[in-house]
Every structure is written in C-alpha cells, then in structure tokens.
Amino acid sequence: MLVNLNGVLVPKEKAVVSVFDHGLLYGDGVFEGVRAYQGRVFRLGQHLERLYDSAKAILLTPPLPMEAMRKEILRTLAANHLKDAYIRPVFTRGEGDLGLNPVNCPKATYFIIADRIRLYPEATYRDGLPLITVPTRRNVAEALSPKIKSLNYLNNILAKVEASQRGALEAILLTQDGYVAECTADNLFIFRKGRLLTPPTWQGALEGVTRQAVLELAAKRKVPACEEPITRYDIYTAQEALMTGTAAEIVPVTSLDGRTIGDGEPGPLTKRMMADYKGLTRSEGDKIPAAVPKRPALSLSKGIRRPA
Ligand code: PMP
Numbered sequence: 440m441l442v443n444l445n446g447v448l449v450p451k452e453k454a455v456v457s458v459f460d461h462g463l464l465y466g467d468g469v470f471e472g473v474r475a476y477q478g479r480v481f482r483l484g485q486h487l488e489r490l491y492d493s494a495k496a497i498l499l500t501p502p503l504p505m506e507a508m509r510k511e512i513l514r515t516l517a518a519n520h521l522k523d524a525y526i527r528p529v530f531t532r533g534e535g536d537l538g539l540n541p542v543n544c545p546k547a548t549y550f551i552i553a554d555r556i557r558l559y560p561e562a563t564y565r566d567g568l569p570l571i572t573v574p575t576r577r578n579v580a581e582a583l584s585p586k587i588k589s590l591n592y593l594n595n596i597l598a599k600v601e602a603s604q605r606g607a608l609e610a611i612l613l614t615q616d617g618y619v620a621e622c623t624a625d626n627l628f629i630f631r632k633g634r635l636l637t638p639p640t641w642q643g644a645l646e647g648v649t650r651q652a653v654l655e656l657a658a659k660r661k662v663p664a665c666e667e668p669i670t671r672y673d674i675y676t677a678q679e680a681l682m683t684g685t686a687a688e689i690v691p692v693t694s695l696d697g698r699t700i701g702d703g704e705p706g707p708l709t710k711r712m713m714a715d716y717k718g719l720t721r722s723e724g725d726k727i728p729a730a731v732p733k734r735p736a737l738s739l740s741k742g743i744r745r746p747a
C-alpha cells in the first residue's frame with residue numbers, strides 16, 4: 440500500500456509523522472472519509488468542501504489548494520490500483536513545539552490513505568442493527584461545533600466504548616438537553632407517520648454527505664422529508680429507523696434500548712433508500728485515472744545504440 444504523505448507516495452511502513460505534530464499532540468487537525476465505487480469517487484466535491492470548511496473553522500491554512508488536493512486523492516487511488524475504496528484525507532496542524540499555540544506550527548501536514556473498509560457484517564444490512572442510548576452526551580456546539588470534522592473524536596470514541604461495554608455495535612448520543620443528536624460516526628433518520636425525519640445539524644450532528652444524499656433521494660421519491668428535532672420517544676414509536684454514513688452507507692436500525700422499532704425488521708422505505716443509494720453511488724463521481732506506468736530504468740547494455 441502506498442500512502443500519500445505531503446504529496447509523496449511512500450510505502451505504508453514509511454508513512455510516519457513527527458511526534459511534535461500537533462495533530463498527534465492535541466488532535467489539532469481535520470479529516471474526511473470518502474468512498475470510491477467501481478472506479479469513481481462518490482461526491483468528492485462535497486467531501487473536499489467539508490474538509491476545507493473544517494480547516495477554515497479551526498484557522499488551519501490548507502497545505503495545498505482544493506483542486507490540487509482532488510488530484511492528489513485521485514493519484515493515490517490510481518497508484519494503489521483501487522477501484523473500490525475508503526479514502527482518508529487528513530490535514531494536521533503540522534510540526535510545532537510543546538505549547539498549544541499553532542502559531543509555532545509553520546506548515547500543515549497532509550496525508551491520504553486509500554484502503555478497503557467493511558464496517559458491519561452482511562447480516563446487519565439484511566436483519567438490521569440494534570442501537571442503545573449511551574450516557575455520554577454530544578459535544579455542545581458552543582464548545583466545539585460538531586460540524587467541524589476534527590481529529591478530536593474523543594466524544595465519539597467514549598460513546599463507542601460505552602456501546603461496546605454493553606454489547607452494542609452502535610449507539611445514539613443525546614444533546615445536552617436530551618434530543619437525539621446522531622450516532623457515534625453516522626447520522627440518524629426515522630420514518631414516522633409518513634415523514635422521514637433527521638435531527639437538524641445545529642443541534643449537534645455532522646452535516647453528513649450520505650444524509651444529504653438520502654434527503655435528495657426522498658425528494659425524488661416524493662417522500663416528505665425534513666430536519667426536525669427528535670426525541671427517543673419519536674424513535675420508539677417510529678415505523679422505521681436508519682443510520683447513514685460514508686463508511687456504513689445505509690444501515691437499517693431495528694431496535695433502540697431493547698425496544699423494537701416498527702415490526703423489528705428493515706422497513707420498505709429503508710430498503711428502497713438502500714437500493715436507491717446503491718444506484719447513486721454507482722452512477723456518479725470523479726473518475727479515477729489509470730495508474731501512470733513506471734518508466735523502465737534506462738539500460739545501457741541493450742536498446743540504446745552507440746555510435747561505432
Ligand atoms: N456523524 C459523524 C460524527 C461522523 O463522523 C460521520 C462520518 N463518518 C457522519 C455523521 C456521517 O457523515 P458522512 O455521511 O458524510 O460520512
């Protein structure tokens with residue numbers, strides 16, 4: 440595997456950053472999770488926009504312009520001969536001293552990892568996923584906006600650990616005032632009384648690219664869909680629930696806190712959205728170029744004619 444580290448493709452083992460990088464010391468940086476399907480990168484523009492907005496929100500000067508970053512991502516996929524992949528572009532604040540101040544980090548670092556991913560077993564997509572509510576609340580937007588996809592994921596990690604400790608694969612986090620925010624790394628939707636609902640991002644959810652795609656697909660199918668604050672009561676009494684994210688895609692949710700949602704099976708709208716989303720991911724996106732073949736090393740012994 441070749442990792443793109445500051446524009447240089449290096450073997451995985453050599454893809455290392457300094458221990459003085461503030462991305463490592465303080466979680467000072469931003470990242471993205473992107474997918475490629477059948478040789479096309481799905482909604483790369485939206486992911487790049489979110490990456491550059493996240494960088495702007497933390498006053499991190501991107502190490503390269505957006506269009507150059509797009510090319511580097513495509514180049515990394517091509518170099519690894521990947522057509523179906525999960526891509527992780529990261530900007531860190533870069534190398535500095537032991538103080539917090541990013542002024543002492545003159546240049547941001549970037550790297551791009553392209554690999555494969557499978558978050559959940561096949562059965563989860565067929566039978567649905569049970570969720571639980573964990574005690575850890577979502578970060579308050581006034582302290583650190585959940586719209587920023589920063590390298591500081593401790594809030595989500597603590598929730599994930601709490602879920603694991605209780606035998607669950609995923610969990611929902613509530614906001615400070617008890618509304619449903621999102622899952623640990625995915626957005627949540629419910630289908631209740633003929634409407635598809637998802638919590639508004641101002642309440643504490645990331646503005647998910649998959650979430651946006653599902654809202655568009657619902658509009659196409661003429662299913663009323665809106666952003667609306669939701670409580671656990673709304674989930675318990677919903678007909679269907681689903682989770683959305685780049686890595687997880689669309690996952691049917693069949694229970695919350697041991698209470699069955701709907702009839703406890705992936706519902707018809709969820710199945711429709713899963714099929715529509717699959718169609719969408721196979722029909723749009725930036726094409727991955729063919730890998731540039733390595734130039735054969737010049738050999739003096741053959742092929743080159745020397746004058747007699
Ligand atoms: N919420 C959080 C906290 C996330 O990290 C993610 C990305 N994994 C999502 C939601 C889903 O966003 P997207 O659909 O853009 O992957």
